[in-house]
Amino acid sequence: MPGSYGSLVELVVxxxxxxxxxxGRYENPEEHPFFPDDLPPSQVPPHKYPRVLNPAAVFVNVNKKIWDVYFNKLLPLFVAPGDDGIYASTAARDLECLQVLSRRIHYGKLVAEVKFRDEWKHYEPAIRARDKKTLMDLLTAPAVEKAVKKRVAKKASIFGQEVKVGDDSDENKAKYKVDPAVVSRFYGDWVIPLTKDVEVQYLLHRLD
Ligand SMILES: O=C(O)C(=O)C[C@]1(C(=O)O)C=C[C@@H](O)C=C1
Structure with a gap:
């Protein structure tokens, strides 16, 4: 793209x-911009979002990493190679996917806050010692991760199923828009680790 935008998707985003x-989108603590520099101020009357998180939470933003993982790890797993030329619509869908992923991953701040409040006696010394490994061990719940991966695979198989009528030969053979195993793997390899990364980064600032 001519000018300072780089790719077309960067321009659109x-x-x-x-x-x-x-x-007013970024007044909401659940939303994080991919390009936070030089964003114009909100022009709508302020909404009173409940203050749940430590104010330092605004400094935790892993969207650069999400951008990299989305384009370089996720898309190659299931997008057919080639060029259909429909760039503007594709970039709009990319933005939707990026925003949904970003929201899910940054919910880690809220999850970490709940964990901290439940078990502050364990978290506080690790935060003061800036001990990332202990924080990671404390917040990790392997059984929950297993259940999350199973659930997203199931959701992908239910909601991502191609619906066919009148083709009896194929009736029992489900076809998916995206292989449910790929979705599960993407969660295990990237979405959950990035969520945990957000949790640790947030916790490190929890006592600021
Ligand atoms: O549900 C939790 O306890 C979370 O911290 C979230 C999450 C996830 O990303 O799904 C991350 C870390 C845990 O090991 C389990 C699950």
């Missing part, structure tokens, strides 16, 4: 984020 910032 930057410009859309600027419009959404004016509409």
């Amino acid at each position: 930057k410009q859309t984020e600027a419009v959404q910032a004016k509409a």
Whole structure:
């Protein structure tokens, strides 16, 4: 792309984020911009979001990593190679996917806050010692991770199933838009680890 935007998707994301910032999107602590520099201020009356997190939470933003993982790890797992030329619609879908992933991963802040409140006696010394490994061990729940991976595979097989009528030969053979095993693997390899990364980063600032 000519100008300073780099790729077309960067142009679409930057410009859309600027419009959404004016509409107050990033006043919501659950939303994180991919290009936080130079965003215009909100032009809508402020909404009173409940203050649940430590204010330092605003400094935790792993969207750079999410961007890299989305384009370089996730898309190659299931997107057919080639060029259909429909760039604007594709970039719009990319932005939707990126925003959903970002919201899910940054929910780690809220999860970490709940864990801290439940078990602050264990978390506090590790935070003061800036002991990332202990924090990671404390917040990790392998059984929950296993259940999450199973659940997303099931959801992908239910909601991502191609619906066919009148083709009896194929009736019993489900076809999926995205292989459920790929979704499960993507969660195990990237979504959950990035969520945990957010949790640790947030906890390190929890006593600021
Ligand atoms: O549910 C939790 O306890 C979380 O911290 C979230 C999550 C996840 O990303 O799904 C991350 C870490 C845990 O090991 C289990 C699950």
